[in-house]
Structure formats: C-alpha cells, structure tokens
Amino acid sequence: MTDALAPAIALLASGRCRREVLAEVLAGFGYRLVFIDGPERLTPAQLGSIDTDLWLLDVSDECEAIDWLLDQSDVPVLLGVGDTPEADSEDYPRWKRQLYNKLLPLIGAAPGGEAPTMAPASTPNAPACVWVLAASLGGPAAVKAFLDHLPASLPVAFVYAQHIDATFEAQLPQIVGRHNEWRIINCVPGVGLAPGEVLIAPIERSMQFGGDRQVQMRDAPWPGPYQPAIESVIDEVMRGFAPACGAIIFSGMGEDGVAACGRLRQSGMEVWTQTAESAACGVMPQAVQDAGHSSRQGTPEQLASAMRDWLEQEWAVAH
CATH class of the missing domain: 3.40.50.10050 (Translation initiation factor IF- 2, domain 3)
Incomplete structure (x- = not known):
C-alpha cells in the first residue's frame, strides 16, 4: 500500500x-x-x-x-x-x-516505494558521442531553440552546463524540454547517457564519469566561482568520452570554459559557438571565438542543422 x-x-x-x-x-x-x-x-x-x-x-x-x-x-x-x-x-x-x-x-523518493535499478546503458544503446551544451545568461532560451530544431533520434547525447541558481535546477528539464522529444534528466549518481538524452550538470555538487561512463557525484562543489563550472564539465566529458565529444558555447556572461575549449581544439575535437548577434548575452561565446577556439558559429537553429549534418556526414565518415 x-x-x-x-x-x-x-x-x-x-x-x-x-x-x-x-x-x-x-x-x-x-x-x-x-x-x-x-x-x-x-x-x-x-x-x-x-x-x-x-x-x-x-x-x-x-x-x-x-x-x-x-x-x-x-x-x-x-x-x-x-x-x-x-x-x-x-x-x-x-x-x-x-x-x-x-x-x-x-x-524526492517515496517511502516504501520501489526505485528502478540504475543500470548503465547497454553498449548498443550508448551514444556515438557526447557534447557539452554550455550557457549562462540567456542560455535556456538558446539551448531550447537548439534542441527544438534537432531530432532526438540522432546518435548523440548532451551534458548541459547552465550557470543558474540552484533553486531553478529542477525546472530546467521542463524549460528546455517543452516542445521537443529530447529526454532531459537531472543528475543523480549511477545514471548513464543514452542517445536522445540531455543530462543537466548539477549546480551545488561536482560530478565525474567513471570507467563505466556512469555519473559519479562528488560531495565537493565545483572549483572556481561558477556553479556549475563549465571549464570542469568540459574537461570531465573530454576525460570520459574523448575523442567522441565536443562542445557548443551558447549565450552567457563571462569567460568560463575558454581554456577547456582550447584543450578540446588542441585534441582535434569540435567547439562551436552561438553568434554574439543572436545571443541575449554574447560575451561568453565571443570570448571563445576571440581566443581562436571556435570552429563553427551560428544561431541555435543553424547550429542544430550543422549538428545533424556533422553526425550524418563528417562523424559517420570519420568513424
């Protein structure tokens, strides 16, 4: 009962x-x-x-x-x-x-209820690659526009790092998932990534991916002044999924993630940025572009189209 x-x-x-x-x-x-x-x-x-x-x-x-x-x-x-x-x-x-x-x-959990087993995704269901979607001020609208124009059937998963107050973390799946088919999930220990999923990077606790590519939560906060730290999220995804990874930097304030984008590019992986003109705040994507780390620029809709082409053509040919 x-x-x-x-x-x-x-x-x-x-x-x-x-x-x-x-x-x-x-x-x-x-x-x-x-x-x-x-x-x-x-x-x-x-x-x-x-x-x-x-x-x-x-x-x-x-x-x-x-x-x-x-x-x-x-x-x-x-x-x-x-x-x-x-x-x-x-x-x-x-x-x-x-x-x-x-x-x-x-x-929260229900007392006396039966939680489903947090089993890792099986190999056939593993995404071909994992990209970071990074954003700050104006980010939710930009990320939603990107996902709205991208089919969830593609062999890719995303880790979404959004600078936002922790009180709004639980609402992000509804904010960016409405009107599209992407499965947007908040971060809990043991969850794995499957195609068509967007994992919200936690705000108050840092995370990493274990050897089985499952999420491991840390008690320690993210390093630095930003929560979550885009710099660290990109590094963790690169550590867990390289070379099958990349990053897109959307609207935002500040320069969090610039150095990590440089490490991605030096390792031959893609870094894309939203154009400053289409962003509510173009400082963050422009900083990545000014540092010479952006290999493609566009509106969220153009980046969605480019992602589809990249997965179906360049990535498929290379792998």
Whole structure:
C-alpha cells in the first residue's frame, strides 16, 4: 500500500490506456496518485483546487489546462515522459529509470516505494558521442531553440552546463524540454547517457564519469566561482568520452570554459559557438571565438542543422 506520507502526484494524460500505465508505474515508485484524468473540459478553478506536490502532464496537444498549470501552478509541473515502450521490451526499464530520475529532484523518493535499478546503458544503446551544451545568461532560451530544431533520434547525447541558481535546477528539464522529444534528466549518481538524452550538470555538487561512463557525484562543489563550472564539465566529458565529444558555447556572461575549449581544439575535437548577434548575452561565446577556439558559429537553429549534418556526414565518415 502506498504510504500516506508519500509525495502526491496529479496525473493529467491523454488516453485512458496511457493514464492506466502511468498510474501503475507511479504507484510502483511509491507515490500517491491524488488525481487522474484527461485534459479536456478542466477549468482553472478545478485544477487549482487539487492538493498535490507535482503535476505530471502527458498530453498530445496544447490546451488551456496546460497553459494555466505552467503559468500558475504553485508546485512543480513535469511536462512529457516520452513514448512508453512495451513492458516486455529492452527499453522499458530504461524508460522507467528516466521517469524516476525526472521525479526524484522535484519531489524526492517515496517511502516504501520501489526505485528502478540504475543500470548503465547497454553498449548498443550508448551514444556515438557526447557534447557539452554550455550557457549562462540567456542560455535556456538558446539551448531550447537548439534542441527544438534537432531530432532526438540522432546518435548523440548532451551534458548541459547552465550557470543558474540552484533553486531553478529542477525546472530546467521542463524549460528546455517543452516542445521537443529530447529526454532531459537531472543528475543523480549511477545514471548513464543514452542517445536522445540531455543530462543537466548539477549546480551545488561536482560530478565525474567513471570507467563505466556512469555519473559519479562528488560531495565537493565545483572549483572556481561558477556553479556549475563549465571549464570542469568540459574537461570531465573530454576525460570520459574523448575523442567522441565536443562542445557548443551558447549565450552567457563571462569567460568560463575558454581554456577547456582550447584543450578540446588542441585534441582535434569540435567547439562551436552561438553568434554574439543572436545571443541575449554574447560575451561568453565571443570570448571563445576571440581566443581562436571556435570552429563553427551560428544561431541555435543553424547550429542544430550543422549538428545533424556533422553526425550524418563528417562523424559517420570519420568513424
């Protein structure tokens, strides 16, 4: 039986079968389901009367309920959980793990629940390469535009290092993942990277990749004045995945990451930058370009197109 003190989830999903599958999985995690329905005909007053710790939205179309919750909800809103694989497929345990990883930083674990095994991604599911998406001021909008224009079916995964207050860390998956198919996950120990995933670099704790390429969290903070330290994130990804890695520097203030971008380029790996004209703050990408480390420049949309071409042509030919 679900613990009465377990975090509460209100589920708003299209399709009865979809709701039943999600409700069963969430209950297995130990969470309380306090509301289950479709988005049709629900008024803001009805939504506001529901006492919950989190809204989980899995709907196919935009509607008034979604807009109201995203703008007015006092509790976290998790939008989208990805396509649910068949229960007997190899992808099903990974899908459950990804869903749990999204819930954990938002509402915590449920007492008495069963957490899915944090197994590393199997070799066939490993990404061809891992790139760092680095940003500061104005970064979420730029990174979202990049991901919105890039198919999640490509053989690549990303580590997203965003200078941001730690109180907003849990919201980044919703901010940059809305309207695209990328699986955006907050960082927890033991998680591995698979194609189509974006791992949020933690703010208050540093991380590294172990020999099995799984995330290892450190108790120590990131070195230097920035949290997370883009410099260190790039170095960790390079240490864990080189030569199958690269970096894109988006909108931001400061020069965090410039030296690490130089190390990437010296090792023959790609470094791309958002054009200063298209950035809310062009200081950070311009600093990388002025240092001579940027091998390609463009708007987020142009960089997405270049990434697709690079993966399908240059990377495929070279590897």
